[in-house]
Amino acid sequence: MxxxxxxxxxxxxxxxxxxxxxxxxxxxxxxxxxxxxxxxxxxxxxxxxxxxxxxxxxxxxxxxxxxxxxxxxxxxxxxxxxxxxxxxxxxxREATPIKVFEENIPLLKEHRQKELTEKKDLYKSHSLSSPAAEYTADHWRDDDFFGSQFLNGVNPMMIRSCKQLPPNFPVTNEMVQPFLDKCQSLQTALKVLVIQLWRCWNKSSCTISPCDPGLCLLYLNSEKLLKPIAIQLYQQPAEDNPVFLPSDSETDWLLAKMFIRNTDIMDHQSVRHLLNTHMLLEAFIISALRNLPTVHPFTRYMCLKNVLFKLRSPSIKQVQWINPKIDFIKVPEFTKSEVTQRSLSELTYSDLCLPENITSRGLDSVPNFYYRDDGLKLWSIINRFVFFSRGGALLSLKHRRLRWVSADLSCSNITQFDPKSPSSGFPQSFSSLQDLVKFLTMVIFTSSAQHAVVNNSQYDYISWTPNASLLLVTSPPSTKGQSNMQSILDAVPNVGDTAILAILGWNLSKEYPHQIPLGSFPEEHFNEPALKQMIKEFQAELSYLNEAITDRNLELQVPYTYLLPSQLENGISR
Missing domain, CATH: 2.60.60.20 (PLAT/LH2 domain)
Incomplete structure (x- = not known):
């Protein structure tokens, strides 16, 4: 041998x-x-x-x-x-190099093919790693895709209905008539939506993407497609601030849409993501930690131990870890401060409560608004979980017990978001059980569902830079007919910055190991049978909704997955 x-x-x-x-x-x-x-x-x-x-x-x-x-x-x-x-x-394999046509042993040919198959699976290209990201790269120029992102993209919070145009947006019927349905005019069209973007840049002192508030008029046509029909990139009408139209040159119209999206993304990162989820939740968690012991009567009598301490415990650890690390927005410090301060002064309690938010924006009946549809169902499920109803009968709560809650659950940290505005609506105390349930529903919804929407969608829509870039490095167009494709290329950031932004979006959007799904309680701090049954019912409702959303998504060209209960976390971890 x-x-x-x-x-x-x-x-x-x-x-x-x-x-x-x-x-x-x-x-x-x-x-x-x-x-x-x-x-x-x-x-x-x-x-x-x-x-x-x-x-x-x-x-x-x-x-x-x-x-x-x-x-x-x-x-x-x-x-x-x-x-x-x-x-x-x-x-x-033995070290001698060998080309594919030189392989003459079946076993080695099989090994070669097996190795390549494994490598393709291991080294996947993450530049286009999801159906939504691929669709974005292919359709970013399309007007209907541009419009749909304001409903189901990374920032579904800016769009609102418009019954009449603001006086500083001089759009005429003659301008937009070609883009309306037959027999409709600007005055008679009933389903007109407008986006009004806040000022995110100071033109006199910022050299990166100097852009005042943009105005974008969107029209919902008879095919249920939401399309932009007029864009103005600064607030005040002027000769160097024209109203851009779909009939303008392709590059003029693309640039106008890019700068609108740029401002929208700045609002998304600074306000909807950082301020209204991470910082808001940190304020609530600190308040709860400072004011409520685990044995407080509130947690015992309300059967909500898990809501503040058990359900929230993953969030407490995760939010306090991630918040100091989320200052990733690559823009001047004064710009972020300006955006957050302005947003802080305008934030209301209703903005954070989804049912009221949708109604106040006049979006109850807009079709194909999956953020609204899935979000309202999740809000109701969470609300019932917090409410802990049995056959429609509320758990009783004596007035003196509610006084304990009001006295101990300090809202001072929360109302720092808008302490000076009497119209903000933030509760200073809770006068009824319904008020308390609504507040806790808002906290849980914000830390799970709302954060998932504004966080998990980032890579899908931002990784393809021309579609939605946090940075644009030229000034918005001030005249028509002067742009070309080079103007588009000049506006986007350099390769290094583009890669950094894409990597950030990827890291924030990807699923992290060991994350705790909504409705899961790996640390069991309670043994009451009623609480355990309540959790089972909560989990069952989430499962039913997950199936319904999955079935709905089979019919969509771009599935809306950000509010799938199976992909939601108990709290913020990224």
Whole structure:
């Protein structure tokens, strides 16, 4: 029987060795050897060794190469240079390079194809890694896709109905008539929507994307498509502030849409994402931690231990960790301050309560508004969970117990968001059970569903820079007919900044390991049968909604997945 000598070389970096058992099988043109354990006297496969070794890690071993000496004395090298985990089988080819047409052994041809299949699965291209991201790259120029993003994209909070145009938006019927349905005029069209964007840039002091509030008029046509029909990039009408129309040159219209989207994304990152989810939740959590012990009567009598301490406990850990690290917006400090301060002064309690928010914006009947449809159903499910109703009968709460809640659950931290405005609507105390339930519903919805909408959608819509960039590095167009495709290229950031923004979007949007799904309680802090039953019912309702959304998404060209209960977290972790 022919004897082959096998030497295995272990890497010399820290923790490269192993005390696990290593077997080898030699495969050749005439068959294969038996599975043979590699072993010599003493300790095998230590760091930097040839053959034997000392274990520094039970799970991983770094193998540099395997050298096989044939009975004829030929030395065959099999490079490896990779970490191998316990139980893993690794197939190595001999080091001599060989082209595909030179492969003449079926076994090696099969191995070559298997390796390429595994590599394609391992090294997936993440530039277009989801149906939504792929669709965005293909359709970012389309007017109907531009409009749909204000309903179901990264920031569905800016759009609102418009019964009459503001006086500083001089759109005439003659301008937009070609884009309206037959027999309709600007005055008679009933389904007209307008977006009014806040000032996100100061033209006199900012050299990056200087843009005042943009005005974008969207029209919902008879095909239920929402399309932009007029864009003005600054507030005050002027000769150097024209109203752009779909009939303008392709690049003029594209630039106008890009600058509107740029301002929208700035609002999204600074206000809807950072301020209205992360910072809001941190304020509530700090207030709860400072004012409520775990044994407080509120948690006992209201059967809501999990809402403040058990359900919220994942959020408490995660929000306080992530908030100091989320200052990723690559814009001047004064700009972020300006945006957040202005937004803070205008924030109301109703803005954070989805049913009221949708109604106040006049969007109750707009079709294909999946953020609204899924969000309202989730709001109701969470509300019933907090309410803990049984057959429609509310749990009773005596007035003195409610006084305990009002006295102990300080709202001072929350109302710092708008303490000076008497019309903000933020509760200073709770005068009824319904008020308390509404507030807790808002907190849970904001930390789970609302954050998922503004966070998890980022890569899908922002990774393709021309569609929605946080940075545009030229001034908005001030005249018509002067742009070309080079103007589009000049406006987008350089390769480095583009990559940074795409990576940030990817890291924030991707699913993190060990995240806690909404309705899950890995740390059990309660044993009351009623509470356990309530949790089961909550989980069942979430499961039913998950099935309904999944079925609906099968019919959509771009599935809306951001409010799938199975993908929602108990709190903010990214």
């Amino acid at each position: 022919a004897t082959y000598k096998v030497e295995v070389r272990t890497g010399d970096m820290a923790h490269a060795g192993t005390i696990d058992h290593i077997w080898v099988t030699l495969i050749g043109t005439e068959g294969q050897s038996e599975k043979t354990k590699l072993d010599v006297w003493g300790r095998d496969f230590r760091v930097g060794s040839v053959n034997p070794g000392l274990l520094f890690s039970e799970d991983l071993w770094y193998c540099c190469s395997v050298q096989v000496t044939t009975p004829e004395g030929a030395a065959l090298l099999f490079p490896c240079y990779r970490w191998i985990s316990r139980g893993e089988q690794v197939e190595l």
